[in-house]
Each structure stands twice: as structure tokens, then as C-alpha cells.
Amino acid sequence: MNLKMRLKTVVAMLAAMTLTVNAQETTPEMHITLDKAIELALSENPTIKIADKEIELKEISKSEAWQNLLPSVTLDGAIVYNAKVASMKMEAMGRTQEIKMGKDNSNTWNGALQVAIPLYAPAVYETMKLSNNDLELAVEKSRGSKIDMINQVTKAYYQLMLAQDSYNVLLENFKLAEANFDIVNKMFEQGLVSEYDKISAEVQKNNAWPSVVSGKNAVELARLQLKVLMGITADITLVIDDNLENYEDEMANVANTEINLTDNSSLRQIDMQTDMIGRQRKILKSSFIPTLALVGSYQVQSISNTNWNIAKYNWSDAASVTLSLSIPIFKAKNFTSLKSNKIQLFQLAETRVNTERMLNMQAQSFIDNMTASSEQLSSNKEAVRLAEKGVEISQKRYDIGNGTILELTNSQVQLTNTRLSYNNTIYDYLVAKSELNKVLGKE
Numbered sequence: 001m002n003l004k005m006r007l008k009t010v011v012a013m014l015a016a017m018t019l020t021v022n023a024q025e026t027t028p029e030m031h032i033t034l035d036k037a038i039e040l041a042l043s044e045n046p047t048i049k050i051a052d053k054e055i056e057l058k059e060i061s062k063s064e065a066w067q068n069l070l071p072s073v074t075l076d077g078a079i080v081y082n083a084k085v086a087s088m089k090m091e092a093m094g095r096t097q098e099i100k101m102g103k104d105n106s107n108t109w110n111g112a113l114q115v116a117i118p119l120y121a122p123a124v125y126e127t128m129k130l131s132n133n134d135l136e137l138a139v140e141k142s143r144g145s146k147i148d149m150i151n152q153v154t155k156a157y158y159q160l161m162l163a164q165d166s167y168n169v170l171l172e173n174f175k176l177a178e179a180n181f182d183i184v185n186k187m188f189e190q191g192l193v194s195e196y197d198k199i200s201a202e203v204q205k206n207n208a209w210p211s212v213v214s215g216k217n218a219v220e221l222a223r224l225q226l227k228v229l230m231g232i233t234a235d236i237t238l239v240i241d242d243n244l245e246n247y248e249d250e251m252a253n254v255a256n257t258e259i260n261l262t263d264n265s266s267l268r269q270i271d272m273q274t275d276m277i278g279r280q281r282k283i284l285k286s287s288f289i290p291t292l293a294l295v296g297s298y299q300v301q302s303i304s305n306t307n308w309n310i311a312k313y314n315w316s317d318a319a320s321v322t323l324s325l326s327i328p329i330f331k332a333k334n335f336t337s338l339k340s341n342k343i344q345l346f347q348l349a350e351t352r353v354n355t356e357r358m359l360n361m362q363a364q365s366f367i368d369n370m371t372a373s374s375e376q377l378s379s380n381k382e383a384v385r386l387a388e389k390g391v392e393i394s395q396k397r398y399d400i401g402n403g404t405i406l407e408l409t410n411s412q413v414q415l416t417n418t419r420l421s422y423n424n425t426i427y428d429y430l431v432a433k434s435e436l437n438k439v440l441g442k443e
Contacts, residue, residue: 029237034157037230041153042146044231051142058131058138065131068124071117080108082304103304109313112299119294122286130279137272143443144265151438153229155431157240160222162427165244166420167215173416174208176391180408181205197405204409244426251374251429259363261356263441270352277348281341287334295322359439366436373429380422387415 032040042048085102102108118124184201187193223238261267297320302313328334394411397403 028235029239030232031239031241033240033242034154037157037226038150038153040230040232041149045149045229046231047145048142048149051145055135055138055142058135062128062131062135065124065128068127069118069121071115074114074116076110076112076114078110080110082106082108103306106304106306107308108301108303109305109310110299110301112297114295114297116296117294118291120290120292122289122291123283126279126283126286130276130283133272133276133279137269137276140265140268140272144269147265147438147441147443149229150443151434153226154434156222156226156229158244158427158430158434160219160226160238160240161242161244162423163215163219163222164240165423167212167219169416169419169423170208170211170215173412174205174212176412177201177205177208180412184405193405200405200409204412244423244430247426247430248377250433251370251377251426254367254370254374257367257370257436259360259367260440261359261363264359264439265441266355266359267352268441270348270355274345274348274352277341277344281338281345284334284337284341287331288328290325290327293324293326295324296320297322363436363439366432366439369432370429370436373425373432376425377422377429380418380425383418384415384422387411387418391415 082102082104084104085100085106087098087100090097090099181198181201181204184193184197188195188198224234226238227234227236298317299319300315300317302315305313390411391408394403394408398405398408
């Protein structure tokens with residue numbers, strides 16, 4: 001019986017090991033850095049792909065614009081059955097004469113080839129320039145989407161780092177509380193401490209565990225958010241071999257930060273939209289300018305055919321070349337369109353002024369946050385050092401009987417809080433820096 005139980009235990013252990021190996025094989029790990037995460041997001045995220053396709057559409061529109069200057073060729077044909085043809089009546093020498101314009105119950109065949117070449121078309125020229133501006137705007141919008149994506153991925157990356165570092169702090173706090181409980185419990189069994197101390201240590205340990213669970217959930221949520229932005233499948237486990245402490249040295253260069261909105265995508269898009277509306281105004285004005293076109297046509301015709309034997313028809317042809325000049329005299333809509341265009345230019349000018357003010361305010365706010373975090377870091381580091389020393393002292397005091405369990409518990413709680421505050425300070429700095437880079441238009 002014992003042998004059978006042992007065999008079952010061995011089989012169960014082997015099965016568990018097999019499942020673990022299979023789980024590891026089906027859940028591959030991907031070790032990434034911030035640059036790698038951004039690179040994958042810019043190549044795989046659907047938002048970026050849509051922006052790139054928008055550029056392709058504008059390139060096609062640009063081709064359509066200059067193709068309006070190419071000759072247009074049309075071929076027309078018509079078959080007319082004349083059940084009763086028109087007639088013309090004339091008075092001559094007191095008599096009415098009727099002249100029929102063909103034969104009744106006959107058919108007429110017409111075919112025409114026409115080639116039109118625009119010689120001077122101001123609206124087409126301005127439309128071509130407008131399509132160039134439209135393409136530039138699409139490129140800038142794509143650039144803005146990439147900058148926004150970089151900002152989102154960067155913040156998600158830092159969020160995952162913060163979640164991991166916070167989880168490690170909380171896990172270390174739980175292990176410390178667990179170790180304290182083991183020590184206090186042994187001392188209680190030996191009659192060296194009171195039951196109150198044992199209960200307090202156990203309560204501290206139990207209270208620390210829910211924070212560990214929440215921290216682990218936060219890590220998984222942050223990891224999932226980064227996966228979505230990177231456009232990778234959920235079955236891949238992201239691993240970041242990085243921590244917030246590695247970015248501590250960056251926080252010393254805040255004083256050298258300057259506000260320069262030259263590369264800000266929002267302002268550049270407003271400027272391009274202003275240029276486009278200005279170009280549209282020129283197109284509207286071109287409606288007051290004459291246009292010149294050259295039209296050539298060739299036509300064949302056969303009339304009064306009483307049968308459908310095309311081979312025996314009598315065909316006649318004609319050719320012509322026309323130089324067409326069109327001079328616009330009056331169209332009320334042109335004047336109202338110009339007024340609307342002028343209002344749009346005014347709106348964009350005011351929008352730009354307001355946007356620039358808001359962006360300057362945001363940039364200064366981010367710089368202030370970075371400065372505050374930088375100044376706060378030194379105090380956080382000192383607080384962590386003192387809290388670690390406090391835990392060490394309270395532990396020794398408790399061991400020799402001069403301290404209380406309450407002192408030991410409070411010192412450990414303070415150490416956990418100061419470490420979390422230290423991590424949050426670096427994280428706040430990095431997030432503010434990422435937002436600042438987005439405002440400044442840095443890729």
C-alpha cells in the first residue's frame with residue numbers, strides 16, 4: 001500500500017513538472033528596453049499604420065491634382081431611331097412647301113472623338129499646390145501620432161517599472177514581517193515575550209499580504225497596457241530588466257531645460273492648415289480669372305438609314321479645332337466663399353495664439369514638476385537611509401528587551417512608505433519629462 005502511494009506521488013510530481021515545462025514553453029518571454037518597446041509600437045500599433053496609410057491617400061490625391069493638366073479624351077456614340085423626322089415648312093410664291101429633315105422609320109448613327117487640352121487654368125495650378133500642402137499636413141499628423149505614441153509607450157514602460165519596484169518593496173516588507181513573526185513566535189513559545197507581541201507581529205504579517213497581492217495585480221495590469229500599445233499578443237510575457245533607481249542621475253539636469261515650441265506638432269499643424277486656407281483663398285480668387293482651353297474633335301455620321309446593314313451605310317465625317325476662352329462675369333457664391341475663408345483664417349490665427357499659450361503653460365508646469373521631483377529626491381534618499389537605520393535600531397532594542405513591538409512595527413511601516421515615496425518621486429519626474437518631450441515635439 002505504501003509503495004502504491006509513493007508511485008502515485010512520483011507520477012503526480014512528474015505530471016506537475018511536465019505541465020510547468022509546457023506552460024513555460026507556451027508562454028515565451030520577451031526582454032525589452034524602452035527603445036525596443038517604442039520601436040515595436042511604431043511598427044506594430046494600428047494607430048501608426050492608419051496614419052501611414054493616410055499619407056498614401058494624400059500622395060494619390062496629389063497625383064490626381066496634376067493629372068487635371070493632362071489632355072482629356074472622350075469617345076461618344078449614339079444610335080437614333082427616327083420614327084418620324086422633323087420637317088421644315090416654308091412659304092414660297094404663295095405656296096407652303098414642307099421639307100422633311102430625313103426619312104421616317106430610319107436610323108442615324110453618330111460617333112465623335114474629342115480631345116481637350118487646358119492651356120491656362122489658374123484653379124488647377126493652385127489646387128496642385130494645395131495638394132502638396134495637404135500631403136505635408138498628413139506627414140505632420142503622422143509625426144504627431146508617432147510622438148503621442150512614444151509618449152504613451154514611455155509612460156506605460158515607466159508605469160510597469162514603478163509597479164515592479166513597488167511590488168518588490170511590498171514583497172520585501174511582507175518577508176520582513178513574516179521573519180519578525182517567526183522570531184516573536186519562537187520567543188513567545190520560550191516565554192520571553194507576551195502574547196500581545198505575538199498577536200501584533202501576526203497582524204502586521206497578515207496586513208502586509210493584501211498589499212503584495214494588489215502590487216502583483218498592478219504589475220500584470222501595467223504589463224498588459226504596455227502590450228496593447230506595442231501591438232503584441234497577450235501570450236507573450238514582457239520582462240523589463242530595469243528599475244527606477246537607474247534613472248536617478250538624469251534628475252540633475254533639470255536646470256538646463258528650455259522651452260522651444262518650434263517642433264510642437266499641434267502648432268505646426270495649425271500653421272499648415274493656415275497655409276492651406278490661404279491657398280484655398282487663391283483658388284477662390286482664381287474663379288475670377290479667365291481660362292483658356294484647346295479642344296479638337298472628329299465626328300462621323302450616317303443618317304436616314306432604313307436598314308441595319310452598317311456596311312452599306314453612307315458615312316460623312318467632320319473635324320474641328322476650337323480655342324475656348326471662358327471669362328467669368330458674376331457669380332455671387334464666389335464673394336460669400338471669400339468672406340467665409342477670411343473668417344476661417346481669423347479663427348486659426350486666434351486658435352494658434354491660444355494653443356501656444358496653453359502649451360507654454362503646460363511645458364512650464366512639467367518643468368516645475370521635474371524640478372520639484374529632483375529637489376525631493378535627496379530628501380527621499382535620506383529618509384530611506386534613516387528608515388533603514390531606524391528598523392535596525394528598533395530590532396536591536398526589541399531583541400534586548402528595551403523596545404516594544406509597536407516601535408518595531410512602526411519602523412518597518414516607515415521604511416516601506418519611504419521606499420515607495422522614493423520610487424514615486426523618480427516616476428513622477430520621468431512622466432513629467434515624457435510629457436514635456438511631447439509638448440516640445442521631440443521624437
